[in-house]
Amino acid sequence: MNEALIKYLLSLGDTSLILGQRLGEWCGHGPVLEQDIAMTNISLDYIGRARLFYQYVCELQNDGQNEDQIAFMREEEDYLNLLLAEYPNKDFAYTIARQFFLDSYFVPLFEKLSSSSDERLSQIAAKSLKESHYHFRWSSEWMVRLGDGTEESNRRIQEAVQHLWEYTGEMFQYASYENDLTQQSLIPAAEILKEAWAFHIQRVFSESRINRPSDGWWQTGGKSGRHTEHLGYILSDMQYMQRVHPGLDW
């Protein structure tokens, strides 16, 4: 069994699920109805994506576990999502900046993965890529709108970018399982992704009067199970039903 592949799939699945969970928190509270719909729509794509990754994990492990046991019965340290995904929504600017950073990563990642020699992974990536193109268009348009809107929106989006920047480095600092998969030629090298990511970031920043923060210390650990304080709360909400009533059908 390819242990590295399983961890990688979990990591992608967990980032998708946690981000989907965060976006779902906006439901009914968005700044305007159209954007409420947009955020729950993206949330739905991410939940769907998490399910595809987890289902693949279940098939590879072939130990009778199902997607829900993966999502609801693991503990914080078993979760391998990017820290950025668990960052609180805070306000619309933080939500947009978080989304834009992740979309700018997922588009090149899924472009590469859709031609991975692992057929199943390439199928999931191809489906996800279509969605991520839409997400990227949405988040990058909002980056520009907020950056080049009013003084207040510029200040807010600039602050969000500044605060979230330290979480972006984690995408390109590969965990050991990612390095293994790069050697197996199943996933792209981090440098390739970083270059594509930086290109998207630069283009959108320059259109939107947003200054690129300088690179410093990166917050990392999510991909190896060390999280921020936020994840515990996300899981205690999300896992509540399965923890109180384990093993039932719903």
Add this chain to the structure above:
Amino acid sequence: MKDQEQLLKEFQEKIDREEKIEPKDWMPEEYRKTLIRQISQHAHSEVVGMLPEGNWITRAPNLRRKAILLAKIQDEAGHGLYLYSAAETLGIDRDTLIDELLSGKAKYSSIFNYPALTWADMGAIGWLVDGAAIVNQVALCRTSYGPYARAMVRICKEESFHQRQGYEILLALCRGNAAQKKMAQDSLNRWWWPSLMMFGPSDKNSAHTAHSMNWKIKRFTNDELRQKFVDMTVPQANVLGIKIPDDKLQWNEQRGHYDFGEINWEEFNHVVKGNGPCNRQRLDDRRKAHEEGQWVRDAAMAYAEKRSNKIA
């Protein structure tokens, strides 16, 4: 120029011929007002209705249910959008309508002033609340105002899917263990009477029924629709094996309908007036979203203006 009386006569004849009234047609001011009130109330209900269900997105018991619930609530938001658009064809804008909701001037369905306490409530809301809404809305697909009738056709299709998903949630609970079954019964106990209240005051006390019937905005009275809902829902509860909390509920062979107990109209009136368990909470949530979204809407407007200046 035709006088008012002649216009009114032609208007009524058109309605009697079952022709739709369209936005540019002449209509009596009272007809316009009634429709704005009813359509906006309906739109607000869709939007406020997102809150009790949205409350369970982060806690849905499995991934499949989470995805279905998200999609369902998104549909409700979409209904809100078409309905606001339908109301706008009557010459009022969405911002004004939203201000009326937030100031408490406009109403929304009182049902959403009840709390969604357990996962089973996602089932009960779909089954009973969307079920009651369908009974109302199927009748509205033939309402005399064209844009409203057309919006309803689409909404009804989605609502009937919502009702099935709610029923399916309860079916899974009723086939489950004792705790799950108890949860299902408890949610029926709490949602049954408020669902019957969704049809509004009884005919003898309904302020709007007569006019609305004449103009074919409404096609059935509140009590007729309520009866229809009860008749449809009782057998479904029997299939689930949970008990409707009404000792007076029984089949009346003579009438060919179920008889049922009296609604607690005192509670009904209090909730309509703003004293339901969640009235304040729901409006506070909507106000907060609106206020916190102001800078976002301002930014979008400012940006759009800059763009159009550049193009011009």
